[in-house]
Amino acid sequence: MKHKLLIGVIFLALASPAQAGPRETIMELLAAEAQVANSSYSGFSAAAGEALFLATFTTGKPETTSCTTCHTNSPSNVGETRAGKPIDPMATSVTPDRYTDQAKVDKWFRRNCNSVLGRECTAQEKGDFLTFMINQ
């Protein structure tokens, strides 16, 4: 699966040299990963992303049942960690430098999905979520 992914990334990178911003690269990588995981993949959906953002889960840690626990229920609001530290809004229209650092995106998806859903998020879920945030 790893090398298939790599081929996909190289292919996409070659195919779209015009828009090689870091955020686009992240999205392309997710798309490639989603395609590999699911052959009926048909692009990301902002609506599905919004649903994930607002959903409440019982499978994760009891302290964090939803993305909105910290990010509030609007992507353009300033959120707050449980210790009270402010979190910049998630919408890229408000916080332009969001989702531009692969390591940061990976780190927080790993942590937050694990805390809220009790598992890692799929590439599809991540892509949907980011599409929602970018389209805000």
Next chain:
Amino acid sequence: MAVPKNIAKLQVRVWDLPTRIYHWGQLILVAAALLLGFFGPEWWLDAHVYVGYAIIAFIVFRLIWGVWGPEYSRFSNFLFSPKAVIAHIKKLVSGRPSHFLGHNPLGSLMVFALILILALLSISGLTVLGGVENQGPLAGFASFSLGTLARIGHEFLAYLLVGMIVAHIFGVLFESYMSKTSLTRAMVDGRKPVTEDQRPATLYPVRKEGGMIIAFGVICVIGAVGALASTMPASGLIAMPVNESFQSECADCHQVYHPSLLPRESWVSLMGNLSDHFGEDASLGADTTNEIMSYLSRYAAQAWDTEAANFLSLVDEKHPFQITATPFWISRHANIPQEIFRTKPVNSKANCSACHKDAAGGMFADQNIQIAHGQN
């Protein structure tokens, strides 16, 4: 010198002005120090300490005045042999005590005892300040354990002082009654009536200026030495480099906790459990985890000699890496209403810097405590 006929009406200036200023000034300072010490909130420590410095200056003045001051202020004037003290007590018990123009033997004992106890209180106070708070002229010398020992002594002496002050006031009232002269008034205007059985003053040549200049000079020198010693690095603090990974990764969700706030074992266990960190996944890559773990282990509580490091390293077995679960933390914050921790702007017990302005440096000095309150 011709002896006046009506000697009973003659008034002699016994207490010179500097001695009277010393007496009443020291009274105000000691009262302030006691009130601040017993009742003042932690963050008024500075006031207590500055009053203490003034008391030291006053003691130094009195010691010098006792050697170079005028007749009745000189120690030699009221330095009695044990025999004389016993003789005085015997007369006192028999109901016919002799009266003295200066201090009587028992009063003299009280004066020396008060000066001694104030000096001991000053030294022990500076040791607490240096050893426990890592501040002041002894910060570079006193260890935390010495400081805590000195604190016991300081508190004991403070209670003893209160007892002595009560005894002193009682003694003054008693002597005033027996000699039918108000000693209190004498300490205000300096005058006392002379009676026949009083020994005449030997009248040293009174060179007030000399004593004043010496006192001023010595106080300046002691102040300068103290100020210089205060600039020495505190013995309980060590130099700690900044670790970028720690500073950024551990500040994502909350303020960075100073490494001295938990012992080595606690940090290791915290770093080993990041995926289940206080109800959240705070996991990091293996390299970063190891880097932060070794940094924290290196600069953990064991490496410091501050009050926070010494006390907070006694963790709660059930919550080995929760600072706010340590018995010390709980007891020290027991008087703060729970409401404050739950509401803005504090939000959480773990938000140390909301109330401790110097939390980032791990000092937690008394003077830097200020409970944050809402904007409204």
